[in-house]
Amino acid sequence: MLLKKGDKGANVKAFQAFLNTQGEVLDADGNFGGLTEGAVRRFQAKHGLTSDGKAGQNTISVAMQLGLEGFGGDAKPSSGKLVLLSAGHTNVSGQDRGVGANGMVEGVEAVKIRDRVADLVRVKGVSVIEDGADGQNLPLSKALELAKKADIKIEWHFNAAANPSASGIEVLSMPAHTKFGQRLAEAVNQALSLPLRGDKGWKSDTSGQHSRLAFCRAGGLLIETCFLTNPGDVKSYQDNFEKMCGILAEVIARAANT
Numbered sequence: 001m002l003l004k005k006g007d008k009g010a011n012v013k014a015f016q017a018f019l020n021t022q023g024e025v026l027d028a029d030g031n032f033g034g035l036t037e038g039a040v041r042r043f044q045a046k047h048g049l050t051s052d053g054k055a056g057q058n059t060i061s062v063a064m065q066l067g068l069e070g071f072g073g074d075a076k077p078s079s080g081k082l083v084l085l086s087a088g089h090t091n092v093s094g095q096d097r098g099v100g101a102n103g104m105v106e107g108v109e110a111v112k113i114r115d116r117v118a119d120l121v122r123v124k125g126v127s128v129i130e131d132g133a134d135g136q137n138l139p140l141s142k143a144l145e146l147a148k149k150a151d152i153k154i155e156w157h158f159n160a161a162a163n164p165s166a167s168g169i170e171v172l173s174m175p176a177h178t179k180f181g182q183r184l185a186e187a188v189n190q191a192l193s194l195p196l197r198g199d200k201g202w203k204s205d206t207s208g209q210h211s212r213l214a215f216c217r218a219g220g221l222l223i224e225t226c227f228l229t230n231p232g233d234v235k236s237y238q239d240n241f242e243k244m245c246g247i248l249a250e251v252i253a254r255a256a257n258t
């Protein structure tokens with residue numbers, strides 16, 4: 001999907017209407033002219049995108065994240081699926097930040113993983129939306145709303161247990177996504193070398209310690225990266241963060257392109 005100067009139609013109109021919600025004052029007439037091009041450039045510059053005045057998949061992804069609606073069925077790039085990457089909990093203090101242990105906070109680490117994996121997956125030409133701009137973790141309701149638009153949806157969490165020796169990786173989802181869940185668990189395992197829990201890393205979404213599994217019910221997969229309550233798990237996560245994000249990005253991009 002690419003919208004550029006000279007294009008006409010409903011998707012141009014929807015994009016113009018979106019730009020108007022971002023402070024522009026375009027006539028949303030469905031004709032992509034010089035004024036629209038200028039508005040696209042400003043939008044791109046504001047969001048750290050290449051400022052070329054053409055709305056390609058990265059620009060459209062960011063716009064969808066910010067509420068772009070009304071796109072036709074061809075809004076998704078024809079070559080791939082739309083991926084939602086979500087950080088569990090929030091990183092806002094005073095709100096539900098998830099588990100805190102060994103100097104780590106679940107909602108904070110989840111955002112770091114999401115942001116890094118999103119960058120790496122986008123580089124592979126996949127359209128990615130996130131539940132917040134870089135460093136920001138919006139509430140679950142936002143992730144659920146975005147999940148409706150996405151074909152593949154993944155959310156990061158960390159596990160916790162009273163017993164500090166509890167260890168390992170699990171991915172929760174509905175049974176329909178068992179295989180992909182196992183691939184994601186295996187990706188984390190390759191980097192962290194921690195045990196795979198459940199069925200080769202996969203568990204039913206009804207088996208976790210988290211009660212907020214609406215994300216799985218919406219077709220999503222929830223990665224319990226490791227146990228924040230286990231110092232060894234935490235060390236392995238910290239030492240292998242970049243490797244883990246790289247392998248996860250490979251697996252996610254491959255799924256998006258098949």
Ligand SMILES: [Zn+2]
Pocket residue numbers: 088089098099106157158210
């Ligand atoms: Zn959690």
